[in-house]
Amino acid sequence: MLKQITVTVNGAQHTAEVEPRLLLVHLIREVLNLTGTHIGCDTSSCGACTILLDGKSVKSCTMLAVQANGKSITTIEGMIQDGQLHPLQEGFKENHALHCGFCTPGMIMRASELLANNPNPTEEEIRWGISGNLCRCTGYNNIVKAIEYAGAKMRGEETASTEPQFV
Amino acid sequence: MIAQPFQYEAPNTLSEAISLLQKYGDEAKILSGGHSLIPMMKLRFATPEYLIDINGIPGLSHIKEEGGILKIGALTREADLEHSDLLKKHFPIFADATKLIADPQVRNRGTIGGNLAHGDAANDHPAVMLALNATVIATGPEGERAIPIDEFFFGFYMTALQPEEILTEIQIPIPGSGTGSAYHKLERKVGDYATAGVAVQLTLDKSGICTAAGIGLTNVNATPLRAARSEQALIGKPITEASVAEAAQYASEDCSPSSDLRGSEEYKRAMVAVLVKRMIHKAVERAGSK
Incomplete structure (x- = not known):
């Protein structure tokens, strides 16, 4: 059964219909096409998939996309501001x-x-x-x-x- | 790796969550921090039909002192335990333990309730809870139930929690002055489970007699283990090299580690003895500085 979720990613609001088993990293990379967030080990060991969820760093391979419903996400694409590198x-x-x-x-x-x-x-x-x-x-x-x-x-x-x- | 399909529920109240558990029984799993459960679901070692996400339920993430008891909400994240001033004041053992649990990102998600309810002897909080004589509060359809930590762990991934119950709080008696606590685990690298881990809390009276001792062991037994003979070897006398050596010896004899990639059984027993000695000394040092 699909669940509708709304997430704010790098300041922009997105709504998506997702399967509960969809991982947050797959939402970011494959639904929102933000491929700067990488999948390394896929077992929460390597940290390549780290993003900020409401300002806290988390490993997005070990969270479900539905868990991010209503939350604010920052990915590497959101670090550059006004054309200036962070x-x-x-x-x-x-x-x-x-x-x-x-x-x-x-x-x-x-x-x-x-x-x-x-x-x-x-x-x-x-x-x-x-x-x-x-x-x-x-x-x-x-x-x-x-x-x-x-x-x-x-x-x-x-x-x-x-x-x-x-x- | 993708989990088997499941139905996801995110109740907003505890009673709603308990009703869902009554409805779905043991087909359901509680999702807290998810850093043990989600990896197991991705590997399909765990295949729940229903996932009940309790992260949106208010009132489960506190650290407070009430009537001589420290109360920790089950949803409290490891990172919050690591940086809590209240915990630093009474229980330096939490800073020792949380710093060694997984890594900073995992600690931003992982919860103390999940760490205990998972029932894994390799997790770090169980030994700490044994040393601190904690009580686990479970909430179910009939209300709250207090489970002494010694009656909580049953077997591999098995606890006293019933399918309709949720672990909601941990209660720890705040000991008097002259108390010190310490935890250390030997790990091959950050994020690994313990090769062996030891938690100690001691209370010394003014003349230096040990009046209370709690010693818990991580990952050297099928269940988290209280080193009861070691505790008895310390209580009622001053802490001496002889009593510390005796406590270390008993702990290494009473545990039953299995040989694996982290080391042989013999090595692990030896490490338990070393860590028991070190943690007793550290707890004594901290007891004196309070």
């Missing part, structure tokens, strides 16, 4: 924090809640904070730097890029 997106770009990029949307969505709760996290807090997100190519050092960069930028401080300078 400080986290800029931080990842500036610090070589991605290689294949598969984990990046989930990392950024998770980091956005981390910085919202704790605007100036220590390195240890960042590492614990992203402990539910797996990256299989860069290692985590540059991802941590990218989140530090975004935190500094959001606090209005000077930011240092680790981009190598060639003169």
Whole structure:
């Protein structure tokens, strides 16, 4: 039996008729065509499918679309504002924090809640904070730097890029 | 992976949810945080005909102190337990345990009620509840029923909850001064189940005599296990190296871990002994600093 649900995704309201067993990540990717949210492990281990649900980071492969009825969702597509990269997106770009990029949307969505709760996290807090997100190519050092960069930028401080300078 | 089809209900009141349970019986499953149930449904280990989502029911997500009892609503998320100042004040063991439950995103969804009602000896809250002598409140058609934690876990995925009942609250007696608590689990990586986990709460009187002890073990038995002989080895005397060693020895003997990818039975017994010692020392340290 189909259920009608209404969700606000990146500020826009959508109504859809869905099967109760439809996963939230499938609603986002296949019904709303927002493919920036990735499916990695499909077992709530890797964090690639992380989105914000009413401001809280959740793994959308382990929620049903019907559970999001009436709620507000932010995906990676909603991070860019007025054509400007979000400080986290800029931080990842500036610090070589991605290689294949598969984990990046989930990392950024998770980091956005981390910085919202704790605007100036220590390195240890960042590492614990992203402990539910797996990256299989860069290692985590540059991802941590990218989140530090975004935190500094959001606090209005000077930011240092680790981009190598060639003169 | 896609679950088998089911009918989804999202009641707005507890009585509505209980009526649905009366109607559907054991064909129905309660959906709380969903981070144990939904993976099992995706793997088709669980195939409920009806899913009753209780997330929209108000009044089930509190952490409050009433008449010397700490009351935690069953829908309270792990992340809220992790950051609660009230819990930090009385029970530092919650911060220890919740930090080691899955990962931050899962803790934003997972609930304490679900963690207990799932009846999995690998979950972390059961051992903590044993150490803290909690009482589980179940609500059914006849009203509320209080179930002592020692009578709650029956077997693998089996609890004292009846098909028409919902776990609605956890009640924990707030101990007097001189009490300390601690939890740790050995895990291979973030998000893994415990290789072994140990929860301890101790109360020491002014002369250093241990007057109460609760020790619970995670994932080293078919059900969450109270290390009763270990508790008795501590009560009525000062905490000494000898009594701690005795408690650790008893716990490692009384559990029955199975050999698996996380380690051999022998290794797990050894780790139980190590963790019992460490958690007793940590609980004593915390008891002294209060």
